[in-house]
Amino acid sequence: MKNTILANRLANITAMAYAGQSLNISDLAEKYQVSTKTIRRDFDRLCAILERCPETGNYRLSASVRSQYNEQDLVRLIDDIGLKKALPLKAAQFLRSFINNSTSDCYHFQEQPLEVDFISSLHSAFETAIKNRRTVSFLYKDTSRTVSPYLMVYSHGSWYLAAMSDGLLKTFSLARIKFVNVQKEHFDYDQSVAEKIKEQDTIWFGQPIFNVTLEVSRDIAFYFERKALLPKQEIVEKRPDGSLIISSSAWNYNQIAPIVQYWIPNVRIIYPSELDSYIRKNIMSWIDQTNGETENVVL
Numbered sequence: 258m259k260n261t262i263l264a265n266r267l268a269n270i271t272a273m274a275y276a277g278q279s280l281n282i283s284d285l286a287e288k289y290q291v292s293t294k295t296i297r298r299d300f301d302r303l304c305a306i307l308e309r310c311p312e313t314g315n316y317r318l319s320a321s322v323r324s325q326y327n328e329q330d331l332v333r334l335i336d337d338i339g340l341k342k343a344l345p346l347k348a349a350q351f352l353r354s355f356i357n358n359s360t361s362d363c364y365h366f367q368e369q370p371l372e373v374d375f376i377s378s379l380h381s382a383f384e385t386a387i388k389n390r391r392t393v394s395f396l397y398k399d400t401s402r403t404v405s406p407y408l409m410v411y412s413h414g415s416w417y418l419a420a421m422s423d424g425l426l427k428t429f430s431l432a433r434i435k436f437v438n439v440q441k442e443h444f445d446y447d448q449s450v451a452e453k454i455k456e457q458d459t460i461w462f463g464q465p466i467f468n469v470t471l472e473v474s475r476d477i478a479f480y481f482e483r484k485a486l487l488p489k490q491e492i493v494e495k496r497p498d499g500s501l502i503i504s505s506s507a508w509n510y511n512q513i514a515p516i517v518q519y520w521i522p523n524v525r526i527i528y529p530s531e532l533d534s535y536i537r538k539n540i541m542s543w544i545d546q547t548n549g550e551t552e553n554v555v556l
Contacts, residue, residue, distance in 0.1 A: 266291075267299060274307060280316040382437045383409055383418060390446045393420075396435040404429075405444035407451050412460050419454045419462065426450060428460040459488060461508030468506055469513055469532060474523040475499030488512050502527075510535050 266289055273280060282300075286293045300307055300316055308319040386393045386406045394403040404420035409431070411417075416431040421444075454462070470493070473481050478501045480486065487505040494502040507513050514536050517524045521540075526533035 263299075267302060270299060271303060271306065274303075274316075274318040277318070279310065279313065280307070282316075379431050379434060379437060380409065380416075382439055386439045390443050392440040392442050392444050393437060394440060395429075395437045397429055397433055402429070403440070405446075407446075408454050410454065410460060417460050419460075421450065426453070426462040428462060459508050459512070461512065464508040466506050466508055467529065468504065469529070470527040471503045471505070471517070472525040472527055473501040473503055473520075477520055477523045486516055514539060 270280065270285065280300075282293050282296045285296045285299075289296075306319055306322050307316045309315075310317050383393065383406055385391075387408070392403055392405055394401065396402070402422060404418075404422040404427075406418055406420045407426075408419045409416060410419050410428065417428040418431060418434070419426065419428050421427075469487070471487075475498055478495075478499055481490070481501060481503060482492065487503065487507075489506040491504045492501055493504050496502070505513065510532055513532060517526065517536055518539065526536065
């Protein structure tokens with residue numbers, strides 16, 4: 258029983274220290290109904306993470322430990338991965354309250370990683386290759402490839418390798434990569450290539466951009482106004498009936514087609530007509546396939 262009380266008290270003091278609180282011996286002695294001598298012994302047990310503040314005489318999390326959990330580093334990371342706007346409060350304020358459990362029971366994060374666990378082993382191999390500027394070979398869509406890797410890119414729930422292949426900047430889905438082998442050969446690293454990757458908000462490197470204009474019905478306009486569902490989306494016009502005219506810029510039809518197909522018949526392609534034909538072909542192919550499967554059913 259005595260050991261349990263001690264363990265709980267040490268755990269609470271540790272949590273307060275990590276929460277950034279200043280620890281006063283007298284206050285803690287009163288809180289836990291023990292002597293100040295007992296709290297001093299607790300601090301001695303926690304000397305690996307605590308330090309005395311010369312200005313106040315109180316104790317706090319030591320500088321060496323604080324440097325491992327720098328709040329600003331976490332804020333910068335959240336910004337880098339594009340989650341800053343998703344937080345209900347300023348990033349630092351939200352993190353502080355969430356980690357300290359003062360608001361953690363108010364939020365539930367539903368999103369889960371979309372990639373399977375085996376990809377983690379690929380990250381390690383590509384980290385080694387990128388850091389040491391070494392080429393890698395692997396099997397991709399049943400074809401052997403040897404590339405110069407620059408960055409691993411996380412986009413829309415999936416991981417990609419951005420690499421130079423045959424003089425062109427390309428992306429490879431990590432989920433489709435097999436039999437990775439880091440080569441002994443080094444490649445000439447070009448910083449401008451890495452900067453080009455970071456400047457773009459797409460994985461469709463090296464392809465010409467094209468513009469798209471769509472009409473969105475009033476029934477689903479809210480979803481397009483709430484957040485951009487299309488790459489480089491802009492609302493050009495909001496009509497009196499509540500419908501929208503939206504412009505978008507893309508590098509590949511597959512950046513637009515799945516979204517339009519999902520919202521049919523409430524979205525209409527105005528421009529380009531080739532994209533409209535592409536989507537119609539997709540739908541007809543699906544209908545033909547579905548009809549064929551129905552005809553083969555034996556009753």
